[in-house]
Amino acid sequence: MSSTTSVTMVPVRLSTVLDLPKPPGMHWRVQATRLVDYEVSVTRNLLSLNNSALAKAVGADGRRRTRCLVVIDSTVHDLYGERLREYFDAWRVEAHWEPVPGDEAAKSLEAAVAVTGAMNRMGILRRTEKVVAIGGGVVLDVAGLAASIYRRGVPYVRVPTTLVGQIDAGIGVKTGVNHGHHKNRLGTYCAPESALIDPEFLRTLPHRHVVNGLAEIIKMALIKDVALFELLESTVADITAEVLARHGSATGEVLFRAISGMLDELEPNLWEDDLERAVDYGHTFSPSLELRADPPLLHGEAVAVDMAICVALARNRGLLSTEDAERAIRLMRDAGLPTSHPVFTADLLDGALGDAIKHRDGLQRVPLTNGIGAAVFVNDLTPDDLAAALEFVAETQGERVPVS
Ligand SMILES: NC(=O)c1ccc[n+]([C@@H]2O[C@H](COP(=O)([O-])OP(=O)(O)OC[C@H]3O[C@@H](n4cnc5c(N)ncnc54)[C@H](O)[C@@H]3O)[C@@H](O)[C@H]2O)c1
Numbered sequence: 001m002s003s004t005t006s007v008t009m010v011p012v013r014l015s016t017v018l019d020l021p022k023p024p025g026m027h028w029r030v031q032a033t034r035l036v037d038y039e040v041s042v043t044r045n046l047l048s049l050n051n052s053a054l055a056k057a058v059g060a061d062g063r064r065r066t067r068c069l070v071v072i073d074s075t076v077h078d079l080y081g082e083r084l085r086e087y088f089d090a091w092r093v094e095a096h097w098e099p100v101p102g103d104e105a106a107k108s109l110e111a112a113v114a115v116t117g118a119m120n121r122m123g124i125l126r127r128t129e130k131v132v133a134i135g136g137g138v139v140l141d142v143a144g145l146a147a148s149i150y151r152r153g154v155p156y157v158r159v160p161t162t163l164v165g166q167i168d169a170g171i172g173v174k175t176g177v178n179h180g181h182h183k184n185r186l187g188t189y190c191a192p193e194s195a196l197i198d199p200e201f202l203r204t205l206p207h208r209h210v211v212n213g214l215a216e217i218i219k220m221a222l223i224k225d226v227a228l229f230e231l232l233e234s235t236v237a238d239i240t241a242e243v244l245a246r247h248g249s250a251t252g253e254v255l256f257r258a259i260s261g262m263l264d265e266l267e268p269n270l271w272e273d274d275l276e277r278a279v280d281y282g283h284t285f286s287p288s289l290e291l292r293a294d295p296p297l298l299h300g301e302a303v304a305v306d307m308a309i310c311v312a313l314a315r316n317r318g319l320l321s322t323e324d325a326e327r328a329i330r331l332m333r334d335a336g337l338p339t340s341h342p343v344f345t346a347d348l349l350d351g352a353l354g355d356a357i358k359h360r361d362g363l364q365r366v367p368l369t370n371g372i373g374a375a376v377f378v379n380d381l382t383p384d385d386l387a388a389a390l391e392f393v394a395e396t397q398g399e400r401v402p403v404s
């Protein structure tokens, strides 16, 4: 009897399962929005004991004990570790230290996983205890990635200490590490709780890294800010680490325009739903070629070589006068940036464009200048265009075109 019952039960169940409504079947839609809300502040004397900005960012009030995990560029740790310790002691912050190497070669998934190990060892509380990332773009990207994947996301604060960090890597929402020969191939979008910028950190930055940051500032000038371009034309040759740290009126305006211009571009498109991004100017060919150069190019140096090619592409299409193209290339050289490199051959440029097309979902979407201070996007670059652009850049510096 019981077996008969079970036999009859099975078809009933099966028919319930099979008897789904006709297409489109059962249907749920889950929708939620989450506000992204973080502050970018430029503040003087971040490490002065009476400056509460960093303490507040980690949730400290100077009375009760507060813990945080400090993921810090090892060079910055050597230079500023003592002052940071004094600062945290004064604010009753129990800092757990995780020094991390700050060079491109160290920007790996393994490095990010190692940072999650530090979170584990500390037993970081998931919401109230912060990760504080202090360093250049490399450490900010690595620590940001680690914070965004640890327990699917713990809050973090950014303190950029390089020029690239202060005007670019430290103020957006992207994190990432290199993978294979590809720049930032693995990464996430994850906003920090805040970004605290103190130009004083730049005082110790090696000059090559100052120049490296100038490339990203020149990028902002070329795509959206002709006044910044003109300001740079008159100041760029004199910009040093010391001048940046002093934050006088001219460099103050350069930093202000670079940061606000970048945030204006990022804010309406934080998750890059729109793949036509003017801030990708100079980032079409460079991501594939930056890691191939030997000795390695810095990020901004590779961006500069890419920008010089884009200046030439625009000039050859009548989007930029020859005079403005020469001004743009001169500005990069006055800044101390390279505008050509043997690894940027016509063949390799074409291969790099192929990878950019994948990154940009099937179209070239190459930003070019439309006059100095404005951008347009093109989708029809040919290998001949690339070769002609290289030729123009070489002519402006009296060089021979690199052969593939
Ligand atoms: N996430 C983003 O949106 C974004 C944007 C732009 C760039 N990036 C990434 O940023 C990285 C480049 O960043 P970077 O140029 O800051 O390089 P970096 O982080 O390698 O720092 C450059 C060098 O300066 C040292 N350093 C850092 N601060 C210092 C200081 N105050 N004094 C002396 N030395 C100091 C570092 O140890 C390192 O040797 C690239 O990997 C790039 O992909 C990310």
Ligand SMILES: [Zn+2]
Pocket (backbone or CB within 6 Å): 168, 216, 283, 299, 303
């Ligand atoms: Zn960049």
